[in-house]
Amino acid sequence: MTHRSPALTAFMTKEVRHILRDRQTLTILLLLPLAMVVLFGFALRNDVNDIRIVFVDPAPDYATTALRDRFLGNGRFEWVATAPAAADVEQFFRRGNADVAVVFEQGFAGRLAAGTPARILVVSDASDPNTGSRMQAYAIAVIASYQAELGAAGRGVRIVPETRMRFNPTLESVNLFVPGLIALVLTLVTALMTAISLSREKERGTLEILLVSPLRPWQIIVGKVLPYLLLAFANVITALLAAWIIFRVPFRGSITLLLLASMLYAMVGLALGVFIAARTSSQRAAMLGALTGTMLPSTLLSGMIFPIASLPGWLQPVTFAIPARWFIIIARGIMLKGVGLAYLWQPIVVLAVMLVFLMLLAIRSFKPRLA
Amino acid sequence: MTLAIDVHELTRRFGNFTAVDSITFHVEEGEVFGFLGANGAGKTTAIKMLIGLLAPTSGRASVAGYDVLTQAEEVRRHIGYMSQRFSLYDDLTVRENITLYGGIYGLTDTQIRERGDALIRDLRLGKTADERVSALPLGWKQKLAFSVAILHQPAVVFLDEPTGGVDPITRRQFWEMIYAAAARGTTVFVTTHYLDEAEYCDRVSIMVDGRIAAMGTPEELKREHRVATLDELFVRLARPDATAGTAADHSSASGYE
Numbered sequence A: 001m002t003h004r005s006p007a008l009t010a011f012m013t014k015e016v017r018h019i020l021r022d023r024q025t026l027t028i029l030l031l032l033p034l035a036m037v038v039l040f041g042f043a044l045r046n047d048v049n050d051i052r053i054v055f056v057d058p059a060p061d062y063a064t065t066a067l068r069d070r071f072l073g074n075g076r077f078e079w080v081a082t083a084p085a086a087a088d089v090e091q092f093f094r095r096g097n098a099d100v101a102v103v104f105e106q107g108f109a110g111r112l113a114a115g116t117p118a119r120i121l122v123v124s125d126a127s128d129p130n131t132g133s134r135m136q137a138y139a140i141a142v143i144a145s146y147q148a149e150l151g152a153a154g155r156g157v158r159i160v161p162e163t164r165m166r167f168n169p170t171l172e173s174v175n176l177f178v179p180g181l182i183a184l185v186l187t188l189v190t191a192l193m194t195a196i197s198l199s200r201e202k203e204r205g206t207l208e209i210l211l212v213s214p215l216r217p218w219q220i221i222v223g224k225v226l227p228y229l230l231l232a233f234a235n236v237i238t239a240l241l242a243a244w245i246i247f248r249v250p251f252r253g254s255i256t257l258l259l260l261a262s263m264l265y266a267m268v269g270l271a272l273g274v275f276i277a278a279r280t281s282s283q284r285a286a287m288l289g290a291l292t293g294t295m296l297p298s299t300l301l302s303g304m305i306f307p308i309a310s311l312p313g314w315l316q317p318v319t320f321a322i323p324a325r326w327f328i329i330i331a332r333g334i335m336l337k338g339v340g341l342a343y344l345w346q347p348i349v350v351l352a353v354m355l356v357f358l359m360l361l362a363i364r365s366f367k368p369r370l371a
Numbered sequence B: 001m002t003l004a005i006d007v008h009e010l011t012r013r014f015g016n017f018t019a020v021d022s023i024t025f026h027v028e029e030g031e032v033f034g035f036l037g038a039n040g041a042g043k044t045t046a047i048k049m050l051i052g053l054l055a056p057t058s059g060r061a062s063v064a065g066y067d068v069l070t071q072a073e074e075v076r077r078h079i080g081y082m083s084q085r086f087s088l089y090d091d092l093t094v095r096e097n098i099t100l101y102g103g104i105y106g107l108t109d110t111q112i113r114e115r116g117d118a119l120i121r122d123l124r125l126g127k128t129a130d131e132r133v134s135a136l137p138l139g140w141k142q143k144l145a146f147s148v149a150i151l152h153q154p155a156v157v158f159l160d161e162p163t164g165g166v167d168p169i170t171r172r173q174f175w176e177m178i179y180a181a182a183a184r185g186t187t188v189f190v191t192t193h194y195l196d197e198a199e200y201c202d203r204v205s206i207m208v209d210g211r212i213a214a215m216g217t218p219e220e221l222k223r224e225h226r227v228a229t230l231d232e233l234f235v236r237l238a239r240p241d242a243t244a245g246t247a248a249d250h251s252s253a254s255g256y257e
Helices: A004-020 A024-042 A060-075 A084-092 A110-116 A129-152 A173-204 A206-212 A219-246 A256-277 A283-300 A316-321 A325-339 A341-365 B043-049 B072-078 B092-106 B110-124 B138-149 B168-183 B218-225 B229-237 B244-249
Strands: A053-056 A077-083 A100-104 A120-124 B003-014 B017-028 B032-037 B058-061 B079-081 B156-160 B187-191 B203-208 B211-216
Touching: A004 A024, A004 A129, A004 A219, A004 B092, A024 A173, A024 A256, A024 B244, A053 A129, A060 A077, A060 A110, A060 A129, A060 B003, A077 A084, A084 A100, A084 A120, A084 B211, A110 B138, A173 A206, A173 A219, A173 A256, A173 A283, A173 A325, A206 A219, A206 B079, A206 B229, A219 A256, A219 A341, A256 A283, A256 A341, A256 B203, A283 A325, A316 B072, A325 A341, A325 B032, B003 B043, B003 B187, B017 B032, B017 B043, B017 B187, B017 B203, B017 B211, B032 B043, B032 B168, B032 B229, B032 B244, B043 B058, B043 B187, B092 B110, B092 B138, B110 B138, B138 B156, B138 B168, B156 B168, B168 B187, B203 B229, B211 B229, B218 B229
Parallel strands: A053 A077, A053 A100, B032 B187, B032 B203, B079 B156, B156 B187
Antiparallel strands: A100 A120, B003 B017, B003 B058, B203 B211
16 A cells, blocks of 8 residues: 555545544544433433323233233333223323223133133323323233233233334334434544545645645545544444443344444445535535534434434435435344345445445545636 | 746636636746736636646646646646645644655655755754644744645745745745755746745746736846836836825835735
């Protein structure tokens, strides 16, 4: 490398020195993933705890008792009352004394034993629809796990709550956040930092000197972004370790694939950063551009916090253009579902296409001749 | 004798505005050429075309024997450039800046070390060589920037207002460095607002509204236009409506910012 392109090596050495010299920024960048995992994990988790529950059990038997115990042993539910009739539930909700009501059918155990459908009605307070559906899902998860136990014991079972939570049975939202967090941290160190660092050269006039030098535009871009790619790599590792050590977030798939995908996503971010720097004339503008152009959409339109399905119809197609959306699909797939390339090639190809497109755009915008 | 810079009917338009209007001139090897003109006269546009940052609308130009349009890469390899703004990196040390630019211009490690040592010795930067450039006074920074711009011993060096904001003593030292470089064979193409500095040049040209209004040695120009100083000539050419009285009010060292 030294022999082939001393100019590029010299330029990259300088970039590394810039990064290492600015200790404060470097420290913040290195600790960022840790801080974010902790903050998001604890403060922003969507989990709902202390759900106040009312049971309606007109004819208690061994099955209803066992199921009630499951609810209370789960840790999320807090017992309020056990009422004899479904009509009583209404007043608990109206007074705001309950969040969820679980209504058992009469002769529940008998029906289970006979193999006929035993019905449970789960009613949840949906005045906040997000919380409501989440509580509902927790309740169904409890019922499903009881049903699974009975099934395993070889009895004919007909409680049929439909659940789509196969991959995340405990609904730990921190699991869902971590892939999004990695995307966010990567966007920050790649898009934001390159945009700032490149626009600084532009603002101070050193870029002009570089463009007049024998360095080619691609060498300037590569030299600029490669050191940040290393930093991004360190960040992914930190985020994964923090998630695993603090929150025991599972890791089911190939770590190599995830790291490769992360680097692909990081390069997309770097190309975006270069593009933003090329289109803005000051550091401040570049920073604001990077924040609104990459950080905001990566947080809000990527499915990281708000499910894409819950966005308004006209906004959903916009998410296709957000690189983070595709990276989150890949990262969740690898980490939580343990799937590989066979399932994830589509979002990977999308990111690769975005990368090629943005790189061409970035190099074009850095043509030394400004004609 | 080959020409260091050869410009023929070079023109650059931005929309309807003609920034550089068919200028023709040449600079010989080893010459110190002063490129003068008021702000907005088209100097910067002309320089940008010569160093390959801007494509000409028409006309042609060659620098160090290479065509600026078709051999831009060779041109870049053979020129040095010091812009109006500070060209070095504040957060790197003197030595790191030297290593960076030496590397970019393809010098070997040995060359970088030897020339770097010589540079540090000549500028008497010994003690500060491993300190950040931001700690140096402005005059030192400019001298260092010039030395770094000619570290790879280019055929031609372009200096765009190199002495802006520098004290008179440092300016004098700076010009001694320019002469030393020219004596070693480097052609110096310099723009300045200080008309006393223009008197130090072998030849000068004065640009007005995109055209070259006067060109020659300082002596020739003064004789031809019957003026005592270049300053007087400059004001007469750049502001034809200005009276001789106001021109005389300008001290010869004043800038026209």
